[in-house]
Amino acid sequence: MALYDFAKGIILEAGNKVRHMMKDDMDIEMKSNPNDLVTNVDKATENYLYETIHHNYPEHRVIGEEGHGHNLKDTQGIIWVIDPIDGTLNFVHQKENFAISIGIYHDGKPYAGFVYDVMRDVLYHTKVGEGAFENSHQLKPLEDSELKTSIIGINPNWLTKPIMGKVFAPIVEDARSARAYGSAALEIISVAKGQLAAYLTPRLQPWDFAGGLMILNEVGGVGSNLLGDRLEMNHPNSILMANAKLHREILNNYLSEFEETIAKHHEQRFGRKREK
Ligand code: 2AM
Ligand code: CA
Secondary structure, eight states, X not given: OOHHHHHHXXXXXXXXHHHHHTTSOXXXXXXXXXXXXXXXXXXXXXXXXXXXXXXXXXXXXXXXXXXXXXXXXXXXXXXXXXXXXXXXXXXXXXXXXXXXXEEEEETTEEXXXXXXXXXXXXXXXXXXXXXXXXXXXXXXXXXXXOGGGOEEEOOXXXXXXXXXXXXXXXXXXXXXXXXXXXXXXXHHXXXXXXXXXXXXXXXXXXXXXXXXXXXHHHTTOEEEOTTSOOXXXXXXEEEEEEOHHHHHHHIIXXXXXXXXXXXXXXXXXXXXXXXX
C-alpha cells in the first residue's frame, strides 16, 4: 500500500480507538505543571501509531510528543512527526475540539500532512503538491486579508504575560476580533480554511504544527516563526501562520519592532540563537 494511504488508514483507526477509550474512565497525569496534562489515551494512541508504523516500515523514524524519538540528530529518510492528541486540555475538559496530527517528512522535506478532528470525524490531509482536502472535498486557495477586517487566533493567556503580552496586544487591538480554540493543529486548519486569518503563539513543538503547516502551505498560506524565519521539523519555535498578505502585514507592521525581544525569548525558551 502506498505510504499516503497507509497513513490515512492508521490516523482514522487511531481516532476510532480514541473514541472507544473515551467511554472508560480516563487516567490523567500532570507533566511539567498543573496545566500540562497527559492521559492514558494520549499514550495508548502514540503507542498504537508507533507500533503500527514500526511493524510496517521498520526503517522509518517517529518523533512523538509522548516520548518517541526526541533525540533525532539528522533528518534523513522518512520521519513521522506525531501528536497523538493535540488539545489535551480540550480532550479532558470538553471531550471535543482535539485532533490527532501527523506530518511525514522525506529527507527533511514535507511529504504529507494529516490533522484528524476526532469527534467530528473530519480528516484534513495533503500529499504535498497534490492539493489539500477536508475529507474528500478540496480546500480552496486562501484569500488575502488585512488585519483590520480579520479574525485572528491567539490564546488569551499569552496576553497576560509581561513580555509576549506587549508583543501581541497591538495585533489583537487592531484585528477585527480574536478567538482561541485550544488545539494548535485545529487552529492552523482554521487558517487553512480561511475561518481565522492568522494564528499566533510564542511556543509550539513540531508535532503541534507539522501536519497543519503542510495543509496550510498547500492552499497558499504562510507559516514562519514570529521573526519570519522558517519553521523546522526538528525543533520548537514561535509561530505565525496566516494568509500571505496578512503574514507580511503582521511581520512588517507589528512584529519587526519587537525583533530583539522575540529573539531573546527564543534564546531563553529554546536555547538557540537566531539562524540566518
Ligand atoms: P497539546 O494539547 O498537544 O499539549 C494549546 O493552546 C495548544 O498549544 C495545544 O495545541 C497544545 O498542545 C499546545 N501547547 C500547550 N502547551 C505547550 C507548550 N508548553 N509548548 C508547546 N505547545 C504547547
Ligand atoms: Ca499532545
